[in-house]
Each structure stands twice: as C-alpha cells, then as structure tokens.
Amino acid sequence: MVRVERLSYNFGRNWAVKDVSFTVEKGEFVFLTGASGAGKTTLLRLLYGALPVTRGLAEVAGFTLNRLKKRSLPDLRRNVGVVFQDFKILPRRTVFDNVALALEVRGIPRQVRERRVRAILRALGLENKSYSLCGHLSGGEQQRVAIARSMVGQPSVILADEPTGNLDLDLSLHLMSVFKQFNDFGATILMATHNRDILACVPEARVIHLKDGGIDGAAPEPEAVS
Amino acid sequence: MVRVERLSYNFGRNWAVKDVSFTVEKGEFVFLTGASGAGKTTLLRLLYGALPVTRGLAEVAGFTLNRLKKRSLPDLRRNVGVVFQDFKILPRRTVFDNVALALEVRGIPRQVRERRVRAILRALGLENKSYSLCGHLSGGEQQRVAIARSMVGQPSVILADEPTGNLDLDLSLHLMSVFKQFNDFGATILMATHNRDILACVPEARVIHLKDGGIDGAAPEPEAVS
Amino acid sequence: MIGRILCLLGRGATDMRRRPLAQILTLATVSLVALLAGLFLLALHNFQLELLRNRGRVQFQIYWSQNADMELVKKQWTQLARMDRLERIATFTPEQALQDLSTTLDAGDGLLQLEGDSPLPPTASLSFAVSPDQQDEGWAKRLLSELKALPQVAEVHFDPMQYSLAQNWLEAVQRVVWPIIAFFGLVAAMVVGNTVRLSLLTRGDEVEILHLVGARPWYIRLPLLSTGAIQGLLGGLIGLGLLKLVQLGVQDALAGSPLALRVEFLPLNQAAGLACAAVLVGLASSWVAVRS
Amino acid sequence: MIGRILCLLGRGATDMRRRPLAQILTLATVSLVALLAGLFLLALHNFQLELLRNRGRVQFQIYWSQNADMELVKKQWTQLARMDRLERIATFTPEQALQDLSTTLDAGDGLLQLEGDSPLPPTASLSFAVSPDQQDEGWAKRLLSELKALPQVAEVHFDPMQYSLAQNWLEAVQRVVWPIIAFFGLVAAMVVGNTVRLSLLTRGDEVEILHLVGARPWYIRLPLLSTGAIQGLLGGLIGLGLLKLVQLGVQDALAGSPLALRVEFLPLNQAAGLACAAVLVGLASSWVAVRS
Numbered sequence A, B: 001m002v003r004v005e006r007l008s009y010n011f012g013r014n015w016a017v018k019d020v021s022f023t024v025e026k027g028e029f030v031f032l033t034g035a036s037g038a039g040k041t042t043l044l045r046l047l048y049g050a051l052p053v054t055r056g057l058a059e060v061a062g063f064t065l066n067r068l069k070k071r072s073l074p075d076l077r078r079n080v081g082v083v084f085q086d087f088k089i090l091p092r093r094t095v096f097d098n099v100a101l102a103l104e105v106r107g108i109p110r111q112v113r114e115r116r117v118r119a120i121l122r123a124l125g126l127e128n129k130s131y132s133l134c135g136h137l138s139g140g141e142q143q144r145v146a147i148a149r150s151m152v153g154q155p156s157v158i159l160a161d162e163p164t165g166n167l168d169l170d171l172s173l174h175l176m177s178v179f180k181q182f183n184d185f186g187a188t189i190l191m192a193t194h195n196r197d198i199l200a201c202v203p204e205a206r207v208i209h210l211k212d213g214g215i216d217g218a219a220p221e222p223e224a225v226s
Numbered sequence C, D: 001m002i003g004r005i006l007c008l009l010g011r012g013a014t015d016m017r018r019r020p021l022a023q024i025l026t027l028a029t030v031s032l033v034a035l036l037a038g039l040f041l042l043a044l045h046n047f048q049l050e051l052l053r054n055r056g057r058v059q060f061q062i063y064w065s066q067n068a069d070m071e072l073v074k075k076q077w078t079q080l081a082r083m084d085r086l087e088r089i090a091t092f093t094p095e096q097a098l099q100d101l102s103t104t105l106d107a108g109d110g111l112l113q114l115e116g117d118s119p120l121p122p123t124a125s126l127s128f129a130v131s132p133d134q135q136d137e138g139w140a141k142r143l144l145s146e147l148k149a150l151p152q153v154a155e156v157h158f159d160p161m162q163y164s165l166a167q168n169w170l171e172a173v174q175r176v177v178w179p180i181i182a183f184f185g186l187v188a189a190m191v192v193g194n195t196v197r198l199s200l201l202t203r204g205d206e207v208e209i210l211h212l213v214g215a216r217p218w219y220i221r222l223p224l225l226s227t228g229a230i231q232g233l234l235g236g237l238i239g240l241g242l243l244k245l246v247q248l249g250v251q252d253a254l255a256g257s258p259l260a261l262r263v264e265f266l267p268l269n270q271a272a273g274l275a276c277a278a279v280l281v282g283l284a285s286s287w288v289a290v291r292s
C-alpha cells in the first residue's frame, strides 16, 4: 500500500528526508517515530503529494507519486486520509461542515454524508459540538475534528501526523482504539507520533524510527535494510 | 502572584470555567490538568486578558483583571509570558524575529535583545534555526519558538498551555528542566498539560485538576477548598 | 452533473455570507468603480449631445440676382421651407434687407431713402441641424450645389468653418475616446481584480485545505467565479443606481442656472453595457485570481 | 523616544517587503485611483481653459455718427488700439464699410455707385479677451458706457449674450464641480480605504499576536500608518506619471486633427494637491482601518 525506495527530500541544504526505504503492506499499522525535526512530517507530506517526489520512488494506494499528473492528485488524496499536525481545519465553519467537506468534494449525496459524518463524530466524542464553529473549539476538540475528517471518507490509507498531541492519555487511548478498528477493517495506517504510551497500545504495530531524515539503523526495520 | 476567586466564564450557554478559586504564590510551579474541553485554555485566556473577567475575581502579577484599563493591558502582558496552545507565531518571520518581538515591543535596545534571544534559543536547542522562517519549521520546533518567546522577556509569571504536545519525551523533559530553572530563579509557573510524564518530572509541583470547567474536588487543592 | 454545477454556483452566493466584511469592501469598490466608469460615460454622452446641439448646424446664405422675379423667388422660399432637416429659415425681400441693414447700422434715414430702388438682392438664410453621424463626407457640398442650381440664384455662401469644426470635433473625440475608454476599462478591471484578489488572499487557507482533502480544481473555482460574477452584477447595479442619483443631483444643481444645459442619463444600451462589463470584469478577475 | 518613533515609521517601509503581493495590489489600486482623479482634474482643467479661450471674448461694435469728423475718428482709433486686453480691432471708414458690404452681398455695382456719398457711418469692431475670473460683475457694462462716452460716437453694440453665456457657464461649472470633486474624493478614499483595509485583513494575525505579546496600540499603528502614507505617496506619484503619459498620448492623438485643441497638464498646485490628497487618503484610510 505504501512503498518508499531511496526517497530523499531537501529544503535548500537541509536534507529533511534522506535515502529512506520501507514498505507498508495493506492492512498494516506502522508507527513513525523520531525526535523533533527528524523529518516525519516531511516524509508524510511527500506521501500525500504536498511536496514533489524528486529523488527516489514513492507509491501510495496504487499511485506512483513520481509521475503523478497534476489532475490525478485529487484522486490520490481521496484514497488517503490525512491528519495534519497543525489540523488544517476551517475555523469559520462548523465541526459538521469541516468533516463533511471530505465527502462533499467527492460528490457524495447529502443523506449518506450526514449519516457517515454523524457516525464518525459520535465515535470521536464530538457529537455535542457538531454545530460549533471550529475556531471556538479547544485544542483537543480541533484535533479530533481533524481525525474525523481523515476517517470519514473511509480511505484505504490513513496518514496521521501526531494525532494525539493535544489529547490526554485516556482520550488518546480511546482514539487509538478507533484507529485500530479502522485498521482491523482493512485500512493501512502510518502514524507519526512521539508518545510512547501510544506506541505501547498497538503492540503488534511495526515502528520505523527516523533520525536526521534517515532511517535509524538501531530500530528493527527489515524492509529498509534489504 | 496569581489569585483567582469564584471565577466563571461562559460561551453562550456553555460554562467553560465554573466557579474556580485558587492561589499560586510567587515562585510556585503549578500544573493545570483536565480532560480535553475541561476549560484549561479558557482559564488561562482569562488570566492574560484575552477574555474579559466578568464573574469572580482574578489577580495576576499584581494586576487586578476585573478593572484593568484597556491601556494597561500591555503592561500586564509584559509581566506575563504565555505559551499558546496553537503557538501564535508569525510564519513569515524568522525564529529570531519572532522571539525578539517580545523584547522589541518593550523597547529593549538591540544589543540586549540579541544577547537574550541567542541565550534562550541556545537553551531550547534552536540556535541553528535562528534564521529559518517559522513557517518552515517542524511542529516541535514551532512549539519551542513559542516557549522561547514566552521566556525571553523574563516575566514574573509564565502561563504555558500544553507546551510539550508536539515534543518527544526526551525533549519534553529537557524543556521541563528549563522551565524548572526559570522557576528556581523566581518565576511563577502555571502550566496546562495532559502529559503524565511531565507531571512526574516536577514532583514538588502542585496539580489543579479541572473537570467540566470547575475544580475537581477529587484532586488535593487546599486553596480552592478554603 | 448539472445539478452539482448549479449547486457549486449557488455555493458561491452562500459563501459570500461567510466573510461579510471582505465581501462588502469588495462590493463597495466594484460599485464605486462602476460609478466612476458611469460618470465618465455620462460626461461623454452629454458632451456629445451638447456638441450635436451646438455644432451640428450648418448655415447657408442664399443671394438671388438683384433683378430676380420676386414671384418666383417667393415660390422658391416656400419650397425651401419644406426642406429636410431645415431648422430655421429667414427670408428677406430687397426692401426688408435694406431695412434690416439700416436698423443694424442705426444709420439714420440715409439708407432708407433708397427704398423702392433697393440696391440689395432678395436673400434667405437657412439653418440645417444635422446630427454629425448623419453628415457623410460630401453632404454639405451636395446641398450647396443643389442650392446654387436653383434658378435665379446668384450666390450661395455657407460657413464651411462651422461645418468642418463640428466634423473635426467629432473626429477628435472619436480618435481620443476609444483609447480612453479602453484604458478606463483596464483601470476598472485592475482595481476590481486587485480587490477580488485581495479578498481571495484572505481565503487562501480555505483553498489550500480544499486541495488537501482532494477537491478538483473546478470544485474550488466555480464558487469563486460565481462570487466574482455576483459581485460584478451587484456592484454594476449599485453603481448605476448611484449614477442616476448623481445625474439627478447635477441636473438639480444646474436647474438654477440660466443655461439650457441638460444632463441626460445614459441610453439603455450603454447602461446595460456597463452592467455587463462589471459582470465580465468580476468574472475575469476572479478567474485570473483563482488560476494562480 | 523620537528615535523609536522614527524606527517604527521606518519599519512601516521595511514591512512592505514582507507581503509584496498585497502591497503591489494596493499600490496599483492607489495609483489607478490617483490616475482617475487626475484624469478628471485634467479634463476639468482643459475644459476651463477651452472655455476661457472661446468664451472669454466680448465684442463691441462702435458706430460713429454719419457726419463725424474722420480726422478725429482716426485719432480715436489709434487710442482704442492701445486699450487694455484688446485682442483685435477692425476699423472701417464709410467707404470701406460700403465696399465690405458690397462684397459681402455680392450685389454687383449697385451699391458702389453710392461711393463718395456713402450712407454708412465709420465703424470699428473691438474684441476683448478677458479671462472670466477677471470679469467682475459690471466690467462689460463699464466698458460699454466708457465707449459710448467717446465724442461723436452714435451707438455702441455689444453682444451681451456671449458675455453672459461665459458668465453662466462658469457659474454652472463652479456650482457642479465642487460637489463632484468632493464626491470623487470620497469615492477615491473609499476605494483606497477598502484596499488598505483588505490588505490589513491579511495581516490580522500579526496584529493579534503583537497585542498578545504586550505591544502598545501606537507600536502597532505607527508602522501601519506610515505604510499607508508611503503607499499614498507612491501611488500618487505613479498616478501623476501615468497621467502625464496619458496627456502626451492624447495630445499626440489630437495633433493630427485640424482643431487647435491643446491638452495641457495640470498646473503645479493641482498636481501637488493630488499627491497630497493621495497621502492623506492613505493615512486616513489606514488610520480608520487600524482603529477597528
């Protein structure tokens, strides 16, 4: 589902991602860890096409990013749910609208939209905030809106960047169970996180550890070695 | 340094802060905990004058917020360093400029400014990012810029809202030692956090636990009870 | 599909509620620019009308031979009086001419003693009012030779200066006006475009987020285009409304003056053109703005 | 303190680099509005010049009595020729007048037989060119009675219509122009103000953050004000430059036409006024924008 080979990316002289290779099979749950500035966000941005793949190879949900045409970028993004580290929600719209947006751009009819948005908001404990403006939410509530939006389209791949940074442990564990549930239904999940408690709660997940943009040899990572 | 008495605040029908009373003495280190949406951010916003104190009493760094004139609000804010949950840094300015801003508005001369900004950036491990634009930083780096800005003015009170949400544990612990150092030099610190590891690393600190906007009786909180 | 497009276009209208301040500012600017354009057109239109009123006149002075048969001349006068586009005709028998001359010169009775044996011929002065757009090249010359060919007519004078002055004015106006109008349209487009672009700048993050969740370009552009068109339309209409008010105000202000100066409103086609131009400018500028 | 204020004002200039797009758009709008205002003033100025050129003329026709002493009359003519503001003088002895009349009427030799005993008096026609702002109320009347008082003068005609027409035009223009200029200034201020405000909207978070870190209001406003003033100044100057180009272009376009129509540039004080107005508008609109 996600295949990365000798992928590199630089901002000027700063190589934020350096020669990274790994594969995530369909239905796998993989954590991406690493210190602040290690390149986790940059790697994920490459995978959803927010940065161009110039060196190496990247394949996500069947799309080869190296030679992706500009007009099929929306197709890729409909197959990939992304939780952004800085949320990227619209502060002047309601929670419901923000989450429904991901379905609206796909042209999904209103009834289906309503049902699916309600279901996901309930699962994330946001049902009583449906009609609040996102700008009026607490940090943790906003983060949950971002998570809900990434999930509502039932994508085959979810890329989550630090999805529990603003949540307390109990809520984090609950959310992890929601992610796990999606994973059980077949979604491939690649999650960047700092939180060790989070790592612990999906014991069967693989962990890819980044260090200064490259994969840290110390961490067990068979794909990258081969 | 911080005194709050029967403080309440509502957004429409939602009482985000409900009848909260506590006192933080000069030089104390106090944690504010509570689930997502418990009212931590709202309480802190009341304390730095971003929301008006309409019910109850609040006193911070010698300023009584209830009858604070609009023109002395800047004076309050120069005595209070704030780490915002959503950072509130200027993405189009460099790290240095963002941190120096807090000194510039106080009219501190350039040499002093440079020296103090460099010192704080070094302490937070950002010296090699000094001239990067903040919009080009990783989440954790941005958070550290926000922390640096709150500290650089050497305020007597620091209000920190979830200052380690985007940082890995090692870095969080390091930052806590920096906060602790400030505290040892006499700064009063009130920090909202979810992270239990953080709580553990300042064992002598008092913990105020919020629940649905009010102080949770279950947590030991002598001032609030009296 | 068509339903979705309509829905997206409609969203452009409902989206306008979301950032009322930016929308109102943009709308105000569009209205005012439309008003300015309208003022310019109004001034131009009334200038042309005034030109037509004052300069579209050609005067002919016809002198018959001194010994012409007065019966025949008088018959010709009645024919001349029925001519096309004739505005005014004044006829003088030799006696009338002498009398007229004498009063003009206030020359006492010296001239009047000549009466009965007036040395002056019968004359007629004819004013034609022809709107300059109907004056083809040789119009006046043809009329001149036509008049000269009348029996017993000795001489026809006409004031070619006045005639060619009108021609020249019109040519000058036409030479200058189109570049100015084009230039003016460009200015309006830039002002409106800038404003639309600025108000889009405030929506930059919205566009970014839509891209990130997989919206296709037209999903993002259509509502913006319809917003642009709606603002153009509303702005154009408001501008025309204001223009009408200005026109009435100016007319009121001029009413007291002894000049018979009228300020007319734009003809319907120009007003409609202005509104259309506003819509097009709104569309075009939001198109340019969303492309980048 | 003064150093800090200057530093803040300077920051307004350096801040402009930070959001080049928004700045350029605003600048373009200000320039174009200044240009429009300039075009309006230019049109007005040249209209008034044209008015002065064509309508500031008053013609007097002087008739001496028929038996006037020609020696005396000729002496008067040389005196008249030296009169203030006289533009043109044409004099006719009785013989010349008859000759003139005869050619005009093309009346054959009938009239010329009267020569030596001309029934016409000596006449003179005087054209004065007086700029209307120097025409006080009774100017023409005073001149009229002065001329009438000359010895042996039988009659003086002057065309009061032409004179009062010029007066009336000026009055009408003055009555209408000030409201229009005021209105135009308002329009310009709103367009510029909206643009500045919109470009401030894109800096809203900056202002918020400055407040949050304890900046005093003037610390936030001074740079914005100086940005506004600088944009006004630059825009005004660019607008004037464009106006000069337009004027040259129009003059070129008119050069081919046989009309002696000149298009002059704005006088220095109007140009300076325009630039000042642009600065003031920039200042005022950013002042209004930052207050809210």
Ligand SMILES: Nc1ncnc2c1ncn2[C@@H]1O[C@H](COP(=O)(O)OP(=O)(O)OP(=O)(O)O)[C@@H](O)[C@H]1O
Residues within 6 Å of the ligand: A011, A014, A016, A034, A035, A036, A037, A038, A039, A040, A041, A042, A043, A085, B132, B135, B136, B137, B138, B139, B140, B141, B166
């Ligand atoms: N747009 C950019 N321009 C320049 N440098 C950038 C840009 N984005 C990221 N970087 C740099 O690339 C490096 C990796 O950043 P990235 O955001 O991938 O880190 P991260 O692993 O997500 O860190 P964190 O855990 O703090 O979010 C950092 O040093 C950062 O400063």
Ligand SMILES: Nc1ncnc2c1ncn2[C@@H]1O[C@H](COP(=O)(O)OP(=O)(O)OP(=O)(O)O)[C@@H](O)[C@H]1O
Residues within 6 Å of the ligand: A132, A135, A136, A137, A138, A139, A140, A141, A166, B011, B014, B016, B034, B035, B036, B037, B038, B039, B040, B041, B042, B043, B085
């Ligand atoms: N501007 C606002 N308008 C309306 N409701 C608001 C606003 N800001 C916060 N709220 C509501 O007030 C409650 C408390 O919010 P607050 O941000 O204080 O929570 P918090 O404790 O900081 O949570 P978190 O840990 O998720 O940041 C929440 O239910 C939130 O939705």
Ligand SMILES: [Mg+2]
Residues within 6 Å of the ligand: A040, A041, A042, A085, A161, B138, B139, B140
């Ligand atoms: Mg990151």
Ligand SMILES: [Mg+2]
Residues within 6 Å of the ligand: A138, A139, A140, B040, B041, B042, B085, B161
């Ligand atoms: Mg919060």
